Amino acid sequence: MTRQENDWPDRIYDLLGRLQLRQVAHVPDAGHKRLIELCVADSEKKVVTLTSEEEGVGLLTGAWLGGEKGVLLMQSSGIGNCINALAMVESCRVPLLMLVAMRGEWGEFNPWQMPMGLAVEPVLKAIHAVVLRAEAAADVVPTVEAAAGLAFNGQRAVAVLLSQRLIGSKRFAK
């Protein structure tokens, strides 16, 4: 992977700035480490570290009610924590952009990650979220940008699944 291909978290960060996404809510994942660091260092961003992912659905609902846009960063297991809260987003037609670092797929070493990894897409679709996937570094920014458009224009939940093939080599090379 070239340096340029490897810097997609920096490019997501640039995009968050262009889109004026102010509230950045997260339960950390190693795949989001760089992006979280960039957001924490940015005084324009309000970074909210959550104890569980569904808190971020509530937070960003409140943010939108108050006139601010945001993004929710999590690992795929966190989607399982969010489903009932996502029903509220659907009922209220609140825009919600989620960036999901996948586990339980390509290269997974922990078998206990597999069931939730396999369930992410079907459960998101069952609660009427739009699901997009980024498999390669070059896809990431266009996919996140498209997802933000669908979320904020379409007023609904949109998840970008950042594949484990994309983020995995970094995670497991330690």
Added chain:
Amino acid sequence: MSNKKEKVLRRRALVTRLLAERDEMVVVSGLGSATWDVAEAGDEPLNFPLWAGMGCAAMIGLGLALAQPTRRVVVITGDGEMLMGLGGLATIADQAPENLAVLVLDNESFGETGGQPTPTAGLADLAGIARGAGFSAVFEAADEAALTPLITAVRSAPGPVFAVAKVALETLPLVMPPKDGAFLKDRLRRALGVDASA
């Protein structure tokens, strides 16, 4: 505060008194009884009554408070709803928004589902949990004397404020706000002047 004492505070009178002087306060009400209580005090564009999302009320308040830092944001909810989102208390204390207050109407029961006791009927102490999560402005009331400072704190003390009022378990008439979530969302955004399409 003894859980065995008979509860003298009445939730509807408490909420009506709190909201009688609400100024520009934004009010988020938690699923169930708190939503009916706030509706009885008067349906307003600055209310966001929840019809679902149990456990989310306080965090919606946090997102609003961060987005609208000059405006008071008050979350009014029940003990069952608050217990479902306890982790959020740590998140809120960590963010420390000065303009946010969370008021729990604690009847020690799941009042909407048959009055089954919640853990606050036993040993659980929401005020203690809030202190442990990092709240320093914590107020408790079980009688009229303590209620006045609690209401003042919810309205205007530097936040984040966490307040618990021990209230009677009552069966009260349902008073319903509008049900359509998209309408409620757009109505609040327009009232706050943040809806560009308005």
